[in-house]
Amino acid sequence: GAVVSQHPSRVICKSGTSVKIECRSLDFQATTMFWYRQFPKQSLMLMATSNEGSKATYEQGVEKDKFLINHASLTLSTLTVTSAHPEDSSFYICSAGNIEAFFGQGTRLTVV
Amino acid sequence: AQSVTQLDSQVPVFEEAPVELRCNYSSSVSVYLFWYVQYPNQGLQLLLKYLSGSTLVESINGFEAEFNKSQTSFHLRKPSVHISDTAEYFCAVSGRSSASKIIFGSGTRLSIRP
Numbered sequence: 703g704a705v706v707s708q709h710p711s712r713v714i715c716k717s718g719t720s721v722k723i724e725c726r727s728l729d730f731q732a733t734t735m736f737w738y739r740q741f742p743k744q745s746l747m748l749m750a751t752s753n754e755g756s757k758a759t760y761e762q763g764v765e766k767d768k769f770l771i772n773h774a775s776l777t778l779s780t781l782t783v784t785s786a787h788p789e790d791s792s793f794y795i796c797s798a799g800n801i802e803a804f805f806g807q808g809t810r811l812t813v814v
Numbered sequence: 815a816q817s818v819t820q821l822d823s824q825v826p827v828f829e830e831a832p833v834e835l836r837c838n839y840s841s842s843v844s845v846y847l848f849w850y851v852q853y854p855n856q857g858l859q860l861l862l863k864y865l866s867g868s869t870l871v872e873s874i875n876g877f878e879a880e881f882n883k884s885q886t887s888f889h890l891r892k893p894s895v896h897i898s899d900t901a902e903y904f905c906a907v908s909g910r911s912s913a914s915k916i917i918f919g920s921g922t923r924l925s926i927r928p
Contacts, residue, residue, distance in 0.1 A: 734914065734915075736914065736915060736916070738918075744920070744921070745904060745918045745919060745920045745921045746858075746904070746918045747918075748915070748916075748917065748918075751915065795857065795858065797914065797916065798914065799914040800914060801846070801865065801914070802860075802863065802865075802914070803908070803914040803915075803916050805857060805858045806857070807857045808857040808858075
């Protein structure tokens with residue numbers, strides 16, 4: 703199947719700093735990618751739809767200025783958590799695909 | 815819009831016993847249905863999917879799920895579980911017009927007792 707690569711797999715940052723997470727489709731082009739967030743022992747919540755060449759579409763309750771999404775090419779979407787706080791600590795997962803979604807390995811963000 | 819309900823947050827079973835993890839969905843359009851598995855501290859793995867055709871779909875490790883349109887269900891079953899099946903299982907749905915936009919259920923933690 704298709705491969706979606708996410709980087710980094712783990713990141714620890716200080717409160718108030720920004721963190722960028724990359725999501726790449728390695729063997730196919732993706733005009734649309736999706737970003738999810740998973741709190742410990744909870745389900746995956748869709749945060750936003752990343753659209754190549756245009757603005758991302760955010761789900762209700764997700765702060766656009768907090769979670770900046772850029773989809774500058776057909777194989778790369780980035781999620782930047784700005785001015786991170788401890789409550790932003792979570793597992794972030796991206797996905798891409800056509801009929802079937804392929805998921806990245808996830809990024810565990812810890813804000814200290 | 816689509817939604818998924820997994821009524822059982824946790825299902826404990828003994829090794830080699832059968833198991834059923836329940837999943838019901840809601841949608842105003844035709845859907846694709848999925849089961850994903852997440853082992854501790856790992857990412858998601860696709861277990862099985864229903865896209866079209868036969869309503870009974872199977873995975874390579876003995877799980878099966880049946881799409882029941884009248885009951886809007888997609889329950890996951892395995893006739894005999896192993897310790898290695900201990901994981902979190904997520905039922906998921908997508909609308910056919912936006913197939914890669916996956917909406918997840920709350921998850922069911924399957925714990926296997928020896």
